[in-house]
Amino acid sequence: MKFNRRNLIKSFAALGSVGFSTRVLAQDKPNPNNLPPNLPEWTPDLGAGVDENPYGSPSQFEREVIRRNVPWLTASSQSSVNFTPLQDLEGIITPNGLCFERHHGGVAEINPTDYRLMINGLVDREMIFSLEDLKRFPQVNKFYFLECAANGGMEWKGAQLNGCQYTFGMVHNVQYTGVKLSDLLRETGLKPKAKWVLAEGSDTSGMTRSIPIEKILGDCLIAWAMNGEALRPEQGYPARLVVPGWEGNMWVKWIRRLEFGDKPYMTREETSKYTDLLTDGKARMFTWVMEAKSVITSPSPEKPIHHKGIQQLRGLAWSGNGKIKRVDVSLDGGKNWTTAQLHAPIMAKSLVRFTLPFEWRGEELLIQSRAMDETGYVQPYIQDLQKIRGKNSIYHNNSIATWLVSKSGKVDNVRLG
Amino acid sequence: MYVWVKIVSVLLLTSLMGTWSLQASDRAFNLGNIATSQQVKGWDIDVRPDGVGAPIGSGSVFDGEEVFAEQCASCHGDFGEGVDRWPELVGGEGTLNTHDPLKTTGSYWPYASTMFDYIYRAMPFGVSQSLSYDETYQIVAYLLYMNDIIDDDFVLSDQNIGLIKMPNQDGFLLPDPRPDASTIDGNPCMKNCDVPVKIIGKARDIDVTPED
Numbered sequence: 371m372k373f374n375r376r377n378l379i380k381s382f383a384a385l386g387s388v389g390f391s392t393r394v395l396a397q398d399k400p401n402p403n404n405l406p407p408n409l410p411e412w413t414p415d416l417g418a419g420v421d422e423n424p425y426g427s428p429s430q431f432e433r434e435v436i437r438r439n440v441p442w443l444t445a446s447s448q449s450s451v452n453f454t455p456l457q458d459l460e461g462i463i464t465p466n467g468l469c470f471e472r473h474h475g476g477v478a479e480i481n482p483t484d485y486r487l488m489i490n491g492l493v494d495r496e497m498i499f500s501l502e503d504l505k506r507f508p509q510v511n512k513f514y515f516l517e518c519a520a521n522g523g524m525e526w527k528g529a530q531l532n533g534c535q536y537t538f539g540m541v542h543n544v545q546y547t548g549v550k551l552s553d554l555l556r557e558t559g560l561k562p563k564a565k566w567v568l569a570e571g572s573d574t575s576g577m578t579r580s581i582p583i584e585k586i587l588g589d590c591l592i593a594w595a596m597n598g599e600a601l602r603p604e605q606g607y608p609a610r611l612v613v614p615g616w617e618g619n620m621w622v623k624w625i626r627r628l629e630f631g632d633k634p635y636m637t638r639e640e641t642s643k644y645t646d647l648l649t650d651g652k653a654r655m656f657t658w659v660m661e662a663k664s665v666i667t668s669p670s671p672e673k674p675i676h677h678k679g680i681q682q683l684r685g686l687a688w689s690g691n692g693k694i695k696r697v698d699v700s701l702d703g704g705k706n707w708t709t710a711q712l713h714a715p716i717m718a719k720s721l722v723r724f725t726l727p728f729e730w731r732g733e734e735l736l737i738q739s740r741a742m743d744e745t746g747y748v749q750p751y752i753q754d755l756q757k758i759r760g761k762n763s764i765y766h767n768n769s770i771a772t773w774l775v776s777k778s779g780k781v782d783n784v785r786l787g
Numbered sequence: 788m789y790v791w792v793k794i795v796s797v798l799l800l801t802s803l804m805g806t807w808s809l810q811a812s813d814r815a816f817n818l819g820n821i822a823t824s825q826q827v828k829g830w831d832i833d834v835r836p837d838g839v840g841a842p843i844g845s846g847s848v849f850d851g852e853e854v855f856a857e858q859c860a861s862c863h864g865d866f867g868e869g870v871d872r873w874p875e876l877v878g879g880e881g882t883l884n885t886h887d888p889l890k891t892t893g894s895y896w897p898y899a900s901t902m903f904d905y906i907y908r909a910m911p912f913g914v915s916q917s918l919s920y921d922e923t924y925q926i927v928a929y930l931l932y933m934n935d936i937i938d939d940d941f942v943l944s945d946q947n948i949g950l951i952k953m954p955n956q957d958g959f960l961l962p963d964p965r966p967d968a969s970t971i972d973g974n975p976c977m978k979n980c981d982v983p984v985k986i987i988g989k990a991r992d993i994d995v996t997p998e999d
Contacts, residue, residue, distance in 0.1 A: 489822075495814075557817075557818060637905070654961075742973060
């Protein structure tokens with residue numbers, strides 16, 4: 371066997387890839403033998419053939435681009451959450467394998483042949499649909515962000531987690547393929563008294579949420595595909611509810627039933643959880659919309675600055691109330707702002723990419739981004755939220771974050787006051 | 788001419804038929820199957836605050852103590868106090884307006900129906916929908932008793948679950964008042980803005996971020 375790099379990788383992989391991968395990834399100095407004028411080691415040999423990797427995966431050098439969790443947050447990994455590595459992504463599409471996960475009883479594994487969606491209650495006809503039935507309806511293809519209402523929840527009282535991924539990563543953005551509920555419900559008909567829908571999942575948690583009928587008939591979908599392929603199991607395979615612009619908990623995965631009624635159902639998820647406790651002990655209920663928000667993905671705690679001179683500040687913005695109209699960026703903690711460039715496509719209820727070039731001379735910076743949506747709503751400061759809602763809310767923290775860039779180029783999540 | 792008339796009448800006929808079939812069933816695509824009442828009964832497990840959907844059955848506090856000890860206490864504690872980091876189910880009265888609120892079925896949940904609905908559908912964790920209806924009534928009765936909401940001789944059933952008044956039933960505000968904390972004039976400050984720029988906290992100092 372000819373000794374080449376690929377065989378080397380293989381034999382290391384057989385020994386256990388951990389040591390190798392850290393060595394490769396930790397290598398930040400280039401190997402001079404691979405640089406001009408030398409012949410790089412990957413050039414003379416044949417690479418992997420087309421039968422080696424029938425379902426492709428990212429380069430081995432991208433192994434650190436993964437979802438991560440915060441083990442101390444939850445008692446069980448089956449009722450837990452992990453976070454999208456926003457700092458490593460470009461554009462606005464989240465690759466399927468990097469979409470954050472939030473389950474209440476682990477991932478249900480459903481054979482699509484055994485999948486059924488039941489529609490019952492205040493309809494003209496109580497009906498059951500198979501996945502094949504659903505796919506025969508007229509379909510739509512739509513980009514939407516999905517954000518957990520608790521995204522940034524650990525930051526209500528102060529800067530707590532030192533990472534873009536941990537403080538903003540409970541959001542993802544994919545293109546859904548599915549059927550509009552307004553089309554699906556033409557089969558069942560609706561009784562005039564139907565005002566609310568109970569959406570129910572078929573996982574072990576039996577996830578349930580009440581949704582008003584206007585929203586259901588407005589833009590909700592039953593989706594079976596994301597980014598061109600079947601939903602991933604952890605995103606509700608074979609079918610999930612899509613509730614554009616509203617909190618992720620309502621996008622019931624592994625959906626098995628829609629019940630129509632004249633009142634809300636007051637499920638555990640909309641009483642015990644996903645209600646916003648104020649300082650006087652009262653709690654807001656049915657706060658569904660995810661208001662405008664933005665984050666600087668680079669520089670960020672995971673993406674320090676390595677060189678003086680020109681930098682391309684990058685970030686993401688989104689609003690559950692429509693399109694992002696503008697994003698401003700400050701380098702001095704919010705005293706002065708510059709409007710960033712928004713990159714097309716700019717779609718309602720979808721992530722939008724923004725960039726802003728700037729020159730860094732090695733000075734300390736306090737960087738912030740501030741999103742504005744088409745309603746004229748401007749992303750608030752945490753103090754604005756705290757003044758009205760106190761510090762016990764957990765959910766719906768859409769405030770402006772501050773990254774401190776120190777003179778070394780290191781970046782920290784900080785709170786200003 | 789003859790051909791033209793024929794086409795028109797065919798078109799007319801099909802459009803009439805189309806209207807007729809819409810009125811008769813409204814089924815635009817003729818997809819899916821009618822669900823039988825038995826199929827619906829098996830999956831329609833939700834219970835509403837007014838008791839609608841509560842399955843026939845009943846349970847006492849006394850029996851509930853035993854079932855809870857067997858099925859729930861390993862995670863939630865004998866008295867619902869919570870073991871390790873598993874959720875507490877009892878206590879917390881008077882804490883909702885403090886810096887350290889404790890939300891439990893007793894202190895926070897607005898409806899007893901939600902306890903039945905959730906426990907039947909989701910608990911015990913990892914063995915969901917394994918309790919009988921009577922066992923579920925027993926457990927809910929026990930938790931209501933432990934939270935000082937009912938007396939020890941109370942028997943909870945489908946007949947009275949919609950009548951239980953929970954301590955925090957009036958603790959919830961509707962509708963959503965947002966936007967509540969932002970300038971919505973689309974014209975935020977751009978230059979020399981009056982904002983605090985002193986660093987008052989660093990995540991690095993809290994030191995709870997997982998290391999890779």
